[in-house]
Amino acid sequence: DLTSLSIAWPTGRLGNVGTHMFNAAAMLVSRRVAAVSATLDLSRRPDCRGADFHDPGGWGLLRYEGGLMGSFDAGDYSRVPPAIVVNGALGRAIASAVGITLELWDGRRETWPNPATSESSMDRAMAEIVAWLDGSGEFSDPAENSLHTLETIVACHASHRRNAAWTMLPLSGEDREVEVHSG
Numbered sequence: 001d002l003t004s005l006s007i008a009w010p011t012g013r014l015g016n017v018g019t020h021m022f023n024a025a026a027m028l029v030s031r032r033v034a035a036v037s038a039t040l041d042l043s044r045r046p047d048c049r050g051a052d053f054h055d056p057g058g059w060g061l062l063r064y065e066g067g068l069m070g071s072f073d074a075g076d077y078s079r080v081p082p083a084i085v086v087n088g089a090l091g092r093a094i095a096s097a098v099g100i101t102l103e104l105w106d107g108r109r110e111t112w113p114n115p116a117t118s119e120s121s122m123d124r125a126m127a128e129i130v131a132w133l134d135g136s137g138e139f140s141d142p143a144e145n146s147l148h149t150l151e152t153i154v155a156c157h158a159s160h161r162r163n164a165a166w167t168m169l170p171l172s173g174e175d176r177e178v179e180v181h182s183g
Helices: 013-027 121-133 144-163 173-177
Strands: 002-008 033-040 058-064 068-075 084-088 091-096 099-104 109-113
Touching: 002 013, 002 033, 002 099, 002 144, 013 033, 013 058, 033 144, 058 144, 084 173, 091 173
Parallel strands: 002 068
Antiparallel strands: 002 084, 033 058, 058 068, 084 091, 091 099, 099 109
């Protein structure tokens, strides 16, 4: 039984990095985000793509389908290590750059390191996209999930505009008109 989850990454950039972290978290817990309460980081860290882009980080709460609660910590100048922590009745799973660690509440611990490979995750993703486009493979994550993740990012911006008020998904009314310049 899942009890909560937390998502953290350095560098902010909800629209760029957050899409991957939120999508991965939804895949891990097999649930979509139902509502968001968020505060954006207004420090205006310069975007590596130029002055036309503003992709802030932020902090917030995510209510998933079924009532599961999550949090995210992604300030623009954060030093937190990137990780997704899923807490449950028997322990927790920590997914990070080094692999997956299972910590059971009875003291047992197990680590599954990332396999050593010269292929990056971007290389694997591009290979999957090309295989899907040319009809030789399946795409492991339906496009609807990516659309929902984008909507979660926009909900963070909409929530911030209303002083971190809960914003329900799917977005409706003025929330659907929020424009995000994350590139």
